[in-house]
Structures are given as C-alpha cells and as structure tokens.
Amino acid sequence: MILGLFITSGRVANNEQRRTRGGVGGGGGGGSGPTAAAVAAAAQKQKALLQRVETDVSNLVDNFAVLVNAARVNDPPVRNSQEAFMMEVRAARMVLAADSLLKLVSELKQTAIFSGFASLNDHVEQRTAEFQ
Numbered sequence: 001m002i003l004g005l006f007i008t009s010g011r012v013a014n015n016e017q018r019r020t021r022g023g024v025g026g027g028g029g030g031g032s033g034p035t036a037a038a039v040a041a042a043a044q045k046q047k048a049l050l051q052r053v054e055t056d057v058s059n060l061v062d063n064f065a066v067l068v069n070a071a072r073v074n075d076p077p078v079r080n081s082q083e084a085f086m087m088e089v090r091a092a093r094m095v096l097a098a099d100s101l102l103k104l105v106s107e108l109k110q111t112a113i114f115s116g117f118a119s120l121n122d123h124v125e126q127r128t129a130e131f132q
Helices: 002-020 036-070 081-131
Strands: none
Touching: 036 081
16 A cells, blocks of 8 residues: 555656646656656655554554553552553553554545546546647
8 A cells, every 4th residue: 555655646746746847748758757856755755654654553552561561450459540540541542543543544545546536637638638
C-alpha cells in the first residue's frame, strides 16, 4: 500500500509541476514520468508515514506492556489510587495511538483515491490534446 502511495504521489507532484509550467505538456516533459523533485517528495512522505506507523505501534505495545504489569494480581489485593490512575493513563494513550493509526489508514485511502483520479484526469487531458 505504501509503495503504491510512493508511485501515485510522484504522479500527483508531477501533475502539479506541469500545471504550474503552463498546462499539460507545457515544459516539454509531458508524461515522461515523475521528476526527481517529485520522487524525492514522495520518498520523504513515505518515510514520514512509516515513522508515524512505527511510533504508533511501539506506543501501543509499550503501553499495553505497562498496563499488563500494573494489572498483575498481588497477594494483598490492595490497589492505591496512583496505580489505578497510571492504568487509566496508559489505556488512554493506547486509544490515542490506535486513533492515530486509524487516521493514517484514512489518509492513505484518500491519497490513493484522489491521486488515482488526478492521474486519470491527466491522462484524459493528454489524450484530448493529442487528438485536437
């Protein structure tokens, strides 16, 4: 999925560069592929997304481990308010990390959908220009 984002992000950046140069094929590179700047931007975005995923997953695992350790059953079943508060905080952090992962998945889906439409529109414009 992320590799697809890398490829489609390059197309989106390439389309944006062509629009700023004066339309489809305005710079002589019409449809030859992503430029070096577009590939670099896509690689940077991919690296940032991978870092976000790694951070969120490690937060989930770390907070779950602390939560399980705090929930251990001791011989005297006495819990003080500090341990209970710590468990609530860790559970809230797990929820935040899971929410962040869900937002990341949503962002990836939107990028895949919209970049697909952008490349389709670019292809239609290019074919229209060829036949005129």
